[in-house]
Amino acid sequence: MKAEIIAVGSELLTPDRVDTNSLFLTAQLNRLGVEVTRKTVVGDELEQLRNAFGDAMERVELVIASGGLGPTEDDRTRDAVADLLGRKLQRDPAVMETIEARFRQLGRTMSEVNKRQANVPDGAAVLQNDRGTAPGLWLEDRGRIVVLLPGPPHELKAMFSAQVEPRIARLSTGVRLFARELRVAGMGESDVDQRIAPIYMRRQDVQTTILTAPGEIQIHLRKWSADAAGAEEVLQQLQESLVLVLGEAVFTVAGESMEEVVARELAIHRATIASAESCTGGLLAERLTRISGSSAYFLGGVVSYSNSLKSAWVDVTAELIESRGAVSAEVAIALADGIRRRTGATLGVGITGIAGPTGGSPEKPVGLVHVAIADASGSKERAIRYPGERDRIRWQASQTALDLVRRYFLYAAHPKNVVKG
Amino acid sequence: MKAEIIAVGSELLTPDRVDTNSLFLTAQLNRLGVEVTRKTVVGDELEQLRNAFGDAMERVELVIASGGLGPTEDDRTRDAVADLLGRKLQRDPAVMETIEARFRQLGRTMSEVNKRQANVPDGAAVLQNDRGTAPGLWLEDRGRIVVLLPGPPHELKAMFSAQVEPRIARLSTGVRLFARELRVAGMGESDVDQRIAPIYMRRQDVQTTILTAPGEIQIHLRKWSADAAGAEEVLQQLQESLVLVLGEAVFTVAGESMEEVVARELAIHRATIASAESCTGGLLAERLTRISGSSAYFLGGVVSYSNSLKSAWVDVTAELIESRGAVSAEVAIALADGIRRRTGATLGVGITGIAGPTGGSPEKPVGLVHVAIADASGSKERAIRYPGERDRIRWQASQTALDLVRRYFLYAAHPKNVVKG
Numbered sequence: 001m002k003a004e005i006i007a008v009g010s011e012l013l014t015p016d017r018v019d020t021n022s023l024f025l026t027a028q029l030n031r032l033g034v035e036v037t038r039k040t041v042v043g044d045e046l047e048q049l050r051n052a053f054g055d056a057m058e059r060v061e062l063v064i065a066s067g068g069l070g071p072t073e074d075d076r077t078r079d080a081v082a083d084l085l086g087r088k089l090q091r092d093p094a095v096m097e098t099i100e101a102r103f104r105q106l107g108r109t110m111s112e113v114n115k116r117q118a119n120v121p122d123g124a125a126v127l128q129n130d131r132g133t134a135p136g137l138w139l140e141d142r143g144r145i146v147v148l149l150p151g152p153p154h155e156l157k158a159m160f161s162a163q164v165e166p167r168i169a170r171l172s173t174g175v176r177l178f179a180r181e182l183r184v185a186g187m188g189e190s191d192v193d194q195r196i197a198p199i200y201m202r203r204q205d206v207q208t209t210i211l212t213a214p215g216e217i218q219i220h221l222r223k224w225s226a227d228a229a230g231a232e233e234v235l236q237q238l239q240e241s242l243v244l245v246l247g248e249a250v251f252t253v254a255g256e257s258m259e260e261v262v263a264r265e266l267a268i269h270r271a272t273i274a275s276a277e278s279c280t281g282g283l284l285a286e287r288l289t290r291i292s293g294s295s296a297y298f299l300g301g302v303v304s305y306s307n308s309l310k311s312a313w314v315d316v317t318a319e320l321i322e323s324r325g326a327v328s329a330e331v332a333i334a335l336a337d338g339i340r341r342r343t344g345a346t347l348g349v350g351i352t353g354i355a356g357p358t359g360g361s362p363e364k365p366v367g368l369v370h371v372a373i374a375d376a377s378g379s380k381e382r383a384i385r386y387p388g389e390r391d392r393i394r395w396q397a398s399q400t401a402l403d404l405v406r407r408y409f410l411y412a413a414h415p416k417n418v419v420k421g
Numbered sequence: 422m423k424a425e426i427i428a429v430g431s432e433l434l435t436p437d438r439v440d441t442n443s444l445f446l447t448a449q450l451n452r453l454g455v456e457v458t459r460k461t462v463v464g465d466e467l468e469q470l471r472n473a474f475g476d477a478m479e480r481v482e483l484v485i486a487s488g489g490l491g492p493t494e495d496d497r498t499r500d501a502v503a504d505l506l507g508r509k510l511q512r513d514p515a516v517m518e519t520i521e522a523r524f525r526q527l528g529r530t531m532s533e534v535n536k537r538q539a540n541v542p543d544g545a546a547v548l549q550n551d552r553g554t555a556p557g558l559w560l561e562d563r564g565r566i567v568v569l570l571p572g573p574p575h576e577l578k579a580m581f582s583a584q585v586e587p588r589i590a591r592l593s594t595g596v597r598l599f600a601r602e603l604r605v606a607g608m609g610e611s612d613v614d615q616r617i618a619p620i621y622m623r624r625q626d627v628q629t630t631i632l633t634a635p636g637e638i639q640i641h642l643r644k645w646s647a648d649a650a651g652a653e654e655v656l657q658q659l660q661e662s663l664v665l666v667l668g669e670a671v672f673t674v675a676g677e678s679m680e681e682v683v684a685r686e687l688a689i690h691r692a693t694i695a696s697a698e699s700c701t702g703g704l705l706a707e708r709l710t711r712i713s714g715s716s717a718y719f720l721g722g723v724v725s726y727s728n729s730l731k732s733a734w735v736d737v738t739a740e741l742i743e744s745r746g747a748v749s750a751e752v753a754i755a756l757a758d759g760i761r762r763r764t765g766a767t768l769g770v771g772i773t774g775i776a777g778p779t780g781g782s783p784e785k786p787v788g789l790v791h792v793a794i795a796d797a798s799g800s801k802e803r804a805i806r807y808p809g810e811r812d813r814i815r816w817q818a819s820q821t822a823l824d825l826v827r828r829y830f831l832y833a834a835h836p837k838n839v840v841k842g
Binding site: 011012013014015016017018019020023024026027030036037038039040041042043048051052055059209211218220222275280281282283284285286288289290292293294295298299300301302303304305306309312313342343355356357358390391 | 432433434435436437438439440441444445447448451457458459460461462463464469472473476480630632639641643696698701702703704705706707709710711713714715716719720721722723724725726727730733734763764776777778779811812
């Protein structure tokens, strides 16, 4: 089955707002075996709405819309669709009672305008809204289905999952989308593509998409199939072939974030970690603590922007900074080792670099970053020059640091490197 | 003039990618006096593309598309539009030479497929691409204009600004969009709306939109007009009326971020700052250092997750933590004052709280955060309970901390509070 998604709202035609409901809807629809073939964003004018719905209904069997169901004059989705399908709007007493009950519960009185939300086109099924006042609507017309959902994401998501998904599942032919997502760090896009193209080119039955995100490459594998076991096997085989040529650069085959992978490794090895950052300004600590429960492994971190604090907080000597420069391999290692000693963590991580746009020199250009990790037995350091803007350089540096931690644990099972938590 | 935007690419119909080029294009078009009335995302199939362009050209005078101009078999925008308008594609020797030169410059040889990018529909103007190999195209047909731009944002932006904007400006009627953006911190959306609705309701000639973002409310004022001075005056008056009722909760009337506002205040007052965070995990330091040149005012910060590090790094005594709890007003103040003393900064900021989802109790629930600032003469503290998820709680806590710093400087001009940098 094919579907189109219509996002309704003049605010979505301004430079400030992007429709994200369609991403959720697409993910859910794909899992139900429904392919999304077009997305449209349209304003609140009646004529525009009527055209958008009319056109979509000519092309596909299922049209799902979000927004324009509120109580105000601007909310015209209901009217436009009723008009298009030649259905009369009737005030539904049951819906009216639900809306009134909701207002009572919040201790407010229902205003006159809210009654519009109880208007239901003839023959439509009402989709109850547990999180707001605007009910959704399910309409069928000459073999086409139109579903109207409220715009606020938490209302839309709850309504879709509870009331739309089961209805679509019943219509579904059994063909569903199966997907995997590999993520790679420490390699460029063309490098990744060069290695994996010969493999995925041979599997024309799987749709392979390579996306670049800051500090990582994402490889999406997708296969439409009615045969779950068969599809999973094909994806598994392809995944294994890709991991074989990409090696340890693959940090997840389950679409996890780098933070999640590192958190899991730290937990598995009962290791603790501490950070000493300069150019990343706290981003590394912030990422290490994004995960709930991070207090089990993250002891603490310092952001030592000034040289004197590098000395005071993590014992980087003034002589070292003087002789090698604040941005140097030696200082990165000293930061990593210093914070490890100060906090008693299993691992210390140090970052020093030039995030720009100012502060660069011919020898030490903007984007040059030294990243180091240290444990009780030694340290490892990497110098990288990142392209791009300040925020991108900072993000990539934090990603390299997390990736160093991840790779450290790849070898931690080796006797010589066992980490005692 | 009215325009529609078409984003081309099957990857934009997956759950993983959202079209953001249209936000840039909308902002630019609005400034040129062009209103965007519809946005469409469509896949790479020839038939779908032809329909999307054909429909749009029936509705509006200007159709701007991004994507599908690359060298591969999947890139069909050029073919679809040529086909729709009945134009033949001819290989353009000048474009061919430009692409070849680009490959030579990168030290690569041009592959056969890249030659497709030199195909130009009869009568089309070629828009040179300084940042990639895919040239853009400008086509006119029976009073309609179709502009085809490459998908990569940096290529699209450069091409639009250099070659499309001047062409559209020449066609423009003189009616342009004038806009202001106020941002408010420390007030809820309904509070803001209640205060300002009586004012903006009286100005029906200005379109007022209220958006909520984590930790702030954004008020957009928009007015279409051919009279620049008149429009600016109307917006200025409305802006001043809104600031009057919202008071110091307005942190910018120029659409700046909180970080930018705080950075400017610190610079103006030649003040320095240092942070001691717990539940925000480095986010406050990270935000304070997002701005280039932050080393002028940010001395350093600590993320003291463990109680022992709160003592070791910023002299919060074990007794205080024992008697009041790590999440308390007293500890927040001790963090702020401790980091100020340790670093010698003008201002210290302390944050302690429960970001969740675990770790809450009936007395100290998830979302409870204490934020404090301290200078040499005293301190100020705020306790807030934020709703929402972990990342949202952390963001809002950092926003409250930055807002405390901002408000501190509102009174810094007062003799008693002058900050000596």
